Each structure stands twice: as C-alpha cells, then as structure tokens.
Amino acid sequence: MVELCNMRPFFICFLLTICIFPAFGQSLPEDWICKEHGRIEHQLQRRSNSGVKHGYLIDYNRCKWWVNPRRNAYLRGDVMAHFTIVNNTDSVGFDLTANLTVDDVYGKDGSLKYRRAGNYLYAYKPGGWKAGERDSVGIRYQGNPTNGGGFGYFTIDNHMKGPIIHTLSEPYGAQYWWPCKQSLHDKIDSLDVWVYTDTGLLAASNGVVIRDQVINDTTHLMVWKHRYPIATYLVAFAVTNYAQYTQYAPLVGRVKPLPVLNYVFPQFLATAQQETKQVLPIIRLFDSLFVRYPFVEEKYGHAQFTWGGGMEHQTMSFMVNFSFDLMAHELAHQWFGDKVTCATWQDLWLNEGFATYLTAITFEYLRPKADWLQRLRGMRGDVTGKDDGCVFPKDTLNVGSLFNGRLTYNKGAWVLHMLRDKIGDSAFFKGCRIYLTGTGRSYGFGTTTSLEQCMEQASGRNLDTFFKQWYFGEGFPYLKINWKQKGDQLTIQCDQTPSHSSVPFWHIKVPVLVHGEGRDSLIIWEPKSLSESMKIRMPFQVDTMIFDPNVRVLAKASVGGMNLNKVQQKAFVIFPNPAQNSFQIFARNPSVIDFELYSALGQKMMTGGTNGRATSVFTIGLETMSSGPYFLRINDGNFVYSYKLIKQ
Numbered sequence: 107m108v109e110l111c112n113m114r115p116f117f118i119c120f121l122l123t124i125c126i127f128p129a130f131g132q133s134l135p136e137d138w139i140c141k142e143h144g145r146i147e148h149q150l151q152r153r154s155n156s157g158v159k160h161g162y163l164i165d166y167n168r169c170k171w172w173v174n175p176r177r178n179a180y181l182r183g184d185v186m187a188h189f190t191i192v193n194n195t196d197s198v199g200f201d202l203t204a205n206l207t208v209d210d211v212y213g214k215d216g217s218l219k220y221r222r223a224g225n226y227l228y229a230y231k232p233g234g235w236k237a238g239e240r241d242s243v244g245i246r247y248q249g250n251p252t253n254g255g256g257f258g259y260f261t262i263d264n265h266m267k268g269p270i271i272h273t274l275s276e277p278y279g280a281q282y283w284w285p286c287k288q289s290l291h292d293k294i295d296s297l298d299v300w301v302y303t304d305t306g307l308l309a310a311s312n313g314v315v316i317r318d319q320v321i322n323d324t325t326h327l328m329v330w331k332h333r334y335p336i337a338t339y340l341v342a343f344a345v346t347n348y349a350q351y352t353q354y355a356p357l358v359g360r361v362k363p364l365p366v367l368n369y370v371f372p373q374f375l376a377t378a379q380q381e382t383k384q385v386l387p388i389i390r391l392f393d394s395l396f397v398r399y400p401f402v403e404e405k406y407g408h409a410q411f412t413w414g415g416g417m418e419h420q421t422m423s424f425m426v427n428f429s430f431d432l433m434a435h436e437l438a439h440q441w442f443g444d445k446v447t448c449a450t451w452q453d454l455w456l457n458e459g460f461a462t463y464l465t466a467i468t469f470e471y472l473r474p475k476a477d478w479l480q481r482l483r484g485m486r487g488d489v490t491g492k493d494d495g496c497v498f499p500k501d502t503l504n505v506g507s508l509f510n511g512r513l514t515y516n517k518g519a520w521v522l523h524m525l526r527d528k529i530g531d532s533a534f535f536k537g538c539r540i541y542l543t544g545t546g547r548s549y550g551f552g553t554t555t556s557l558e559q560c561m562e563q564a565s566g567r568n569l570d571t572f573f574k575q576w577y578f579g580e581g582f583p584y585l586k587i588n589w590k591q592k593g594d595q596l597t598i599q600c601d602q603t604p605s606h607s608s609v610p611f612w613h614i615k616v617p618v619l620v621h622g623e624g625r626d627s628l629i630i631w632e633p634k635s636l637s638e639s640m641k642i643r644m645p646f647q648v649d650t651m652i653f654d655p656n657v658r659v660l661a662k663a664s665v666g667g668m669n670l671n672k673v674q675q676k677a678f679v680i681f682p683n684p685a686q687n688s689f690q691i692f693a694r695n696p697s698v699i700d701f702e703l704y705s706a707l708g709q710k711m712m713t714g715g716t717n718g719r720a721t722s723v724f725t726i727g728l729e730t731m732s733s734g735p736y737f738l739r740i741n742d743g744n745f746v747y748s749y750k751l752i753k754q
C-alpha cells in the first residue's frame with residue numbers, strides 16, 4: 107500500500123485498545139487470557155502456526171455480503187469457510203470483532219453451537235473434528251463495522267457523484283468486517299465473493315466476474331471468482347456507481363494479452379482512460395524482469411476509492427487516483443506482497459521496499475536516465491534526513507511506525523538497490539526470481555532470511571553482514587573524502603563516521619569519479635576501517651572529484667582536495683570550483699591574505715582573511731550564498747588576484 111499523505115496518529119490509539127475479553131457470562135481458559143497480553147501479531151502467529159486456536163488450514167471462503175451505500179454502512183454477511191482440520195479438536199475458531207452480531211453458525215447438517223470470546227468466535231460440532239478431516243462452517247452475521255482503526259478497515263464515504271463503501275484490511279482489519287482466519291501463515295486457497303447491492307451500483311473485488319445480474323428492482327448481484335491463494339488482508343470489495351472499461355497488456359511469450367479492468371468514478375472516466383494506459387508497459391516490464399504476472403489466468407485491475415493512497419488488493423488495486431507512481435507501486439505488489447506476502451509484519455519491507463524500488467525501476471527502464479538518478483537521490487535524501495532508523499520495525503502495533511515511508515519504504519528500497527549493486531544485475535534479478543518461485547513462498551509467505559538465502563544462492567556470496575547492517579542497523583555512514591595529486595600519484599583519504607551507534611562501521615563501496623584535462627575515471631574502493639587511504643597512479647591531472655556519480659551508495663559525503671602540481675605553478679588555486687558548501691584557497695607559499703567576494707552584479711557579499719597569519723590553506727563557507735557565479739579578489743600584500751567562482 108502507499109498513503110499519499112502523512113499517517114494520522116489516532117490509528118495508534120485505536121490499535122492499543124484492541125484486547126480480547128470474554129463475552130458477558132462466559133469465561134475463557136486461563137492460557138488464552140494470558141496470551142492476550144501479548145502483541146496482536148504474536149496472537150495471529152500462535153493461532154495459525156499451532157492450529158490450536160483456529161484449528162484448521164483454510165481451503166476456501168465463499169463470502170456473501172449485502173450492502174447499500176446509498177442507504178448506510180450497514181453490513182449483512184454470510185461467510186462459509188471450507189477447511190482441513192490440523193489436530194483432533196472440539197472447536198474451530200474465527201476472528202470477528204465483538205460489535206458484529208452473529209445470527210447463525212451452521213455446518214452441513216444445520217446450526218452449530220458457538221461461543222463468542224471478545225473478537226473471536228468458536229464453533230462446536232457434536233463429536234468434534236478429527237485431524238485431516240475436511241469440513242465447512244458458515245456464519246451469518248450483521249451490524250455496523252467499525253469505521254476506523256488501521257487505515258479505515260470498512261469505510262462509507264462520498265466521491266462527490268455518489269456514495270461508496272470500501273474495505274481496506276491491512277494490517278489487522280479483516281476481522282472488523284468479516285469472520286475469517288486472520289493470519290500471515292495460511293492463505294485462502296480459493297475465494298468467491300458475492301455482493302448484493304442496489305441496482306445501478308457495481309461491486310469491485312478479487313478475481314473475475316462470473317455473474318452480474320439484476321435480481322429485482324432494488325437488488326443487483328455481482329459474483330467474483332478467484333482461484334489463486336490469497337492472504338486474508340487482501341480480500342476486499344468496494345461498491346459505488348462505477349464506470350468500467352478494460353484495457354489489455356500484451357505479455358512476452360503469451361498470445362492472450364492480460365485484461366486490465368478499471369472501475370472508476372464516472373466523473374473521471376475520460377481522464378482515467380488516458381491515465382491507466384500507462385500501467386500497460388509497466389505490467390510488461392515487471393512480467394519480463396521478474397516472473398510471469400502472478401494472476402495471469404484472471405486479470406489485473408484498478409478500483410477507485412476515496413482513501414488517500416492505494417492498496418494492492420489481489421488482482422484489483424484500490425486507487426485514489428491513477429498517477430504513474432501509484433499505479434507502478436500497487437502493481438509491483440502483485441508480485442511482492444500478493445504472490446509472496448510478508449510472513450510477519452516485521453518483514454513488511456519485503457512488500458513495501460520492493461514496491462518502492464520497483465516504482466523507481468520503472469524510471470530506469472521507461473524514462474530518461476536523469477529521472478532514474480533523480481528518483482534515487484530523492485529517496486536517499488529522505489532516508490538520510492535523520493540520523494537514526496532501521497528497516498526492521500521495532501513496534502509492529504504502531505501502524506505509523508510500521509508503514510514508515512522513510513524506513514520501511516525508502517530505506518527498504520535503497521537496501522535492495524545496494525544489494526543489486528553488490529551482487530550485480532544478473533544475480534539480483536535471478537535472486538528475485540528464486541524468491542518469487544520457491545516452495546512455500548510462491549503464493550505463500552516470504553521472510554527476510556529467505557530473501558537473503560535466495561540472493562546468496564543466486565550470487566554464491568555470503569550476505570550475512572550486508573543484511574545484518576542494513577536490515578537491523580540504524581542510520582547510514584557519513585563520509586569525509588579528501589584527495590591530493592602529486593606528480594601522477596593520486597592519494598584518497600576516506601574517513602567514515604556512522605550516523606548511529608548501532609553500526610560501528612559500515613561495509614560499503616566508495617565510488618568516486620575524478621575529472622581533469624577533459625578525461626575522467628571512476629574509482630571504486632571498499633575501505634576496511636573507519637579511516638583509510640589509498641594511492642593510485644593517475645595518467646592525467648585531476649581538477650575535481652565527485653562522490654557516487656551513479657547514485658549507488660546510501661551515505662552522505664563531503665569531498666575536498668587539491669592538485670599539488672597545479673598549486674606549485676600558481677600563487678593561489680581555488681578548489682573545488684564549482685563548489686557546493688565551501689571552497690578552499692591553496693597558496694603555493696604560506697601567505698597572509700585578505701579576500702573579498704563579489705556577486706555577478708558587483709555587490710560585495712563577504713570579506714575576510716588570515717588575520718595576519720601566514721597560511722597555506724584557507725576555507726571559505728558558502729552555505730548562506732545562493733547558487734550562481736561570484737568573483738573572488740585575493741590580496742597578498744604585493745598583488746591582487748581575481749578568480750571567477752561558481753556556487754552550485
């Protein structure tokens with residue numbers, strides 16, 4: 107998902123109040139109550155891993171929902187779960203918030219006994235269930251789902267030309283509107299969604315439409331069929347007076363193009379038809395770079411909604427608009443997030459870091475190179491805007507922290523970018539393909555450890571240090587690079603200061619581009635300590651050095667230096683020029699100087715000097731000056747020297 111505005115803090119408060127208490131007059135087993143003191147994601151893992159709580163592996167859900175946004179946000183549902191029992195048990199469990207009323211719980215032979223326990227429902231069958239048994243339980247329920255929590259799990263809104271109801275369950279919200287197995291360990295193998303709504307309204311959902319029928323004057327039924335495994339939080343529907351159209355993405359090596367179904371607000375139909383065309387080459391790009399579009403036998407699609415961003419609901423991304431970036435991001439999730447879903451919320455960067463990086467990759471392949479480098483610089487600037495923070499989320503219950511744009515998204519993307527640089531394009535894309543196709547991950551769940559293993563398999567390299575420092579480590583390195591050239595020998599000194607104490611030394615490459623006499627040379631160096639120097643023979647006289655010209659390293663660097671050969675020929679040499687935040691005056695012989703700096707219009711901007719002391723190097727700061735040309739006058743008591751200087 108991607109939100110286009112800042113997270114709102116009230117989400118946090120809401121999530122912290124989620125607790126499970128016994129329903130009135132009922133009691134819970136001691137161990138269950140104790141478990142509820144743990145974190146929600148731990149509950150979810152425990153329940154589904156052990157099978158103790160839900161008691162089954164989910165095979166199929168048939169969800170029937172009755173909604174009419176023209177009237178209100180009231181929801182009536184009939185959800186049938188088909189499952190396979192894990193161990194002998196007398197009950198099976200479902201997540202469902204306590205404020206929704208259950209009318210009936212039924213099996214093949216009629217109504218079953220059930221018990222509510224907070225946001226949980228147990229169904230019982232006489233004689234219980236045996237391990238390996240396949241069975242089904244249906245739940246009829248109704249009520250007003252909570253219109254809050256997370257990113258607004260079940261929302262009624264208005265898009266100016268009509269009311270809309272839409273859902274968005276990530277991360278913890280499915281149980282707020284339907285009885286389900288809310289889990290990051292077990293996907294629903296197959297899904298049917300039936301939506302009964304008012305005539306004239308369309309319902310968007312996962313998969314393909316197999317029935318679109320006006321039942322009577324007041325009821326329109328749409329049935330969606332999805333035959334790929336799907337994580338519970340990716341099940342969704344949206345209902346409003348949509349206009350619809352289909353476009354087609356041709357895929358390499360496949361005769362039938364992929365249909366891209368668009369459900370858009372009617373007032374935006376004409377513009378949307380133009381904008382959504384842009385997603386077609388992106389589908390083709392990802393399909394070629396990684397593996398086949400994961401749901402190719404069905405479709406891809408967009409459904410417009412009013413939440414301020416996008417959400418990668420499987421085969422049908424919900425979108426606030428159809429901007430290039432948002433379409434690329436949500437599409438990327440169909441591979442990274444939907445086909446392979448993060449196995450814990452701590453692994454969320456495997457969804458969001460990949461989607462952010464793949465959005466940048468569309469600039470690399472489909473836009474001019476300058477746009478791609480600019481995108482990388484922008485993301486790097488965001489990450490290095492603060493000295494702390496790691497990709498690993500410390501608090502997965504805090505939705506704002508979990509979906510942190512600077513860390514989970516941009517730093518996650520930058521980690522992938524550096525991984526690609528470290529092992530090379532061929533190994534990186536091969537590692538991605540192994541990750542997307544491996545047993546348990548393909549249409550299942552992926553972990554950070556499994557990504558590391560895939561990349562190690564593809565590259566034949568040990569990536570332990572890389573993943574440890576970039577996944578768990580906070581911050582990034584500050585680099586101070588100094589160079590000098592004497593004769594043909596270029597000496598480069600690199601001093602590293604980690605921005606945060608969690609990483610004492612960053613193992614990184616230091617690429618620098620040196621330029622002079624109309625020639626340039628790229629030097630890539632990997633220092634092994636905080637302070638290190640290297641010497642290299644340089645066949646030309648260097649004027650300037652630029653750090654990381656191809657934008658491959660997550661670091662902040664300052665570069666300073668001088669060419670001693672040039673200093674020896676002239677009384678004064680100005681380095682660097684053009685300059686960014688400062689420049690230096692190098693004197694051939696230690697000198698007492700005064701200087702004046704003038705703007706291009708002749709206005710005196712700055713004066714200074716060595717205060718009567720003879721010195722060889724004098725630094726002048728330019729932080730407060732605007733970009734453009736300046737004139738520098740240096741007076742050493744004998745002569746006045748003039749230089750033109752450019753501030754970048």
Ligand SMILES: [Zn+2]
Pocket residue numbers: 107108435439457458461
């Ligand atoms: Zn996303």
